[in-house]
């Protein structure tokens with residue numbers, strides 16, 4: 001598939017502005033913390049323009065008051081010294097914190113000695129056979145490994161993850177119980193959602209009851225996997241996922257690696273069911289959704305329209321290869337697209353860096369978003385939605401009442417941040433330090 005033309009890229013970035021909002025995290029409730037002021041924070045205030053369009057990003061210094069885990073006030077810098085705790089950000093740029101929307105925190109070797117990866121044989125079924133042998137031995141380390149990965153995520157500026165978690169005939173819900181325990185312990189510096197993920201199949205391995213137990217044990221999303229290629233039956237697999245979701249009143253996040261012949265059919269069947277069950281509208285995410293890569297632009301646009309109508313979203317790793325995910329087309333049609341790092345040093349893959357800013361950086365290169373405007377607006381891929389400026393340059397973030405989920409970086413604007421990927425100096429979740437260090441006291 002050819003890359004979309006530049007004007008489509010621009011429309012894509014503008015189209016998502018209205019579309020990408022995230023439901024509040026189940027476990028990321030506001031946590032009261034001492035009120036304090038971040039002084040001399042750089043915030044974006046608008047775009048400069050010339051005859052050719054956006055020529056730069058305007059910024060100014062502000063004092064940002066944080067209280068009760070939220071942005072309480074934003075005032076121009078230079079006012080009188082505030083009473084109480086205050087830090088001098090010294091002109092560091094403040095951006096919304098990042099969100100990793102597809103990661104497997106329950107089955108990583110991160111932090112262990114290097115395990116030489118082996119060539120994958122027999123596709124996903126071959127990998128599942130390996131996993132079935134490995135999982136029991138990994139159980140005792142699930143919490144410690146998840147902890148290490150959350151540390152890594154936070155160090156990269158992410159304070160929220162939607163983690164997939166195996167629910168399968170080998171471990172049942174044991175990974176889920178351990179992962180939830182590990183993530184609950186990270187409150188209030190890290191928010192999360194957990195997808196009950198039937199990695200080894202659902203109806204094909206009679207997992208329905210175990211999936212229901214997983215939802216009762218704290219999973220926030222019902223997962224699914226390739227209904228035809230892995231689970232052995234489009235209608236039974238899809239309908240079972242939907243029924244569990246309806247009964248649990250939970251959203252869906254389905255792994256879809258299938259080729260176009262069967263993957264598109266799965267999307268269409270779910271879209272048809274959403275029409276019948278309006279409570280599912282806006283509650284379905286497809287992870288990967290590789291089937292879209294085989295469509296030509298007109299076909300991809302039709303599917304994107306169908307998905308937008310059903311309120312479906314896509315979580316992507318922005319895979320690199322001969323085929324390209326039509327992310328600009330999805331965005332242009334109003335389908336929210338989220339970034340995930342997926343596998344981080346495990347037996348499925350070793351390239352995950354736990355850095356969704358890197359995903360935005362890759363997307364900018366793949367889709368030609370290489371000017372100030374494109375780089376600036378692409379930040380939304382890393383944040384899962386919020387950006388400082390609207391496509392027309394109005395200041396959108398931060399506003400009083402917004403969660404104090406922020407990253408401070410040593411760059412001049414969002415565009416430079418996406419292009420240069422600087423160290424994350426200060427990372428706050430609900431106003432609490434999640435990684436890095438507070439600036440010096442003011």
Ligand SMILES: [Zn+2]
Pocket residue numbers: 102103104164255287342
């Ligand atoms: Zn995955």
